[in-house]
Amino acid sequence: MARPHTSWRCQQCGHAEPRWVGRCPQCGEYGTFVEEAAPVAAPGPSGVTASPQPVTALADVSVEEEFRFSTGIGEFDTVLGGGLVRGSVVLIGGEPGIGKSTLLLQAAGSLGHRGVEVLYVCGEESAQQVRSRADRVGAANGISLLPEVDVSVIEATVLAEKPAVVVVDSIQTLFDPGLDGVPGSVGQVRATAARLVRLAKSHGTTVIVVGHVTKEGSIAGPRVLEHVVDTVLYFEGASDHMFRIVRAVKNRFGSVSEAGIFEMTGSGLAEVAQPSAALLAGRDGGVSGSVVMATMEGTRPLLVEVQALVTPSYLQMPRRLAVGVETPRVLQDMAILERRAGISLGSHDVYVSVVGGVRVSEPAVDLPLALAIASALKNRPVGDGVVVFGELGLTGDVRGVPHAEARMREATRMGFGDVLAPASAASAGGSARFVGVRTLAEAVERTLG
Ligand code: TYD
């Protein structure tokens, strides 16, 4: 069979070549060429080859009932914005080993259990491996398995079997026989994804695609797919930690501020009903360098412990190490501590970490972080039973943050008697004793002074 014509196009400037070249002769960029199917029909004299179609008024388009259906996994439904949408394409990205296959097999099992037909396409593991994992997570019934990597075979199977949901694990193993390039290359990933999207849209099949991201940044990974799919979820959390957080980063059918919290157990991923309690279990409130913070995970408040260790440095360049918070934020908070609260850290190594593998990237971590560092340096505990949140301005002022009320409610619910927060949050109410602070110096004075 003759291969369809393809061309190679620079993803930087759009220049096309008949074969792959390492450096674009037009814009000079390296490694930007991607194989594409060449247009087939030669345009007619007027340049128009297709016949016109009748158009429909948007208001006349019918919206099907049961547009959305539950996966049976509450946390997964939450991130999806209330369940799977028929005919949508969901991409689940994350590092290898984080739990993508486990979650999808559990979701497939749960869907199968409710009578929704699921086709599980496994390109990465053998049928036996999938079966043994399914046994482990209790999901063997109601799932059809297709060990296949050729996207045309997958298409044909879906058309014949008509499942409601297709799970593809993973996009990096698929290939389009019409194109050059090994599975996992940008060209193959884009082409196979485009065919899956077309399949979903034309037949109303819901497609869930796994995409691996590497620690070094993605090679032909989910990033190139983000704009072709409807929903992008990312799996976060160090694989050696208890918690796995699934976050929505794009959702055409829901909010992106949602997150699902799971825990990896011996029998698959378990939903964490009381994440604050689990994260704070085993905490010793009476030690220095430990501060409980109220952060937001999507629209839900979560209490996490921020820890700091400050030791005299024997290095010319004292060490600053951060786990779970961004290093630039730590450096900035240290600079504010030094300049605005008179706490000198120049001859000390500083280590900070958020316990439990949670990543906190919101500004509300500033005040808890600064207090944890000050507490560690002074070797004085901040006090048991106090929850802290607040952003720090460069002048040392404590600034308001969103969702103050939800944070305070969570503190009260978890039995914390005091809340140390921006003075502006006073109006948010809550039954915990509220201590409003205006500056970092004031916060240090009140907790450690
Ligand atoms: P996996 O879901 O295969 O990750 P991914 O598909 O994202 O690459 O596996 C995640 C890890 O979880 C793996 O190291 C094994 C572990 N695991 C458990 O601890 N308990 C279980 O029940 C299962 C199925 C996996």
Ligand code: MG
């Ligand atoms: Mg996997």
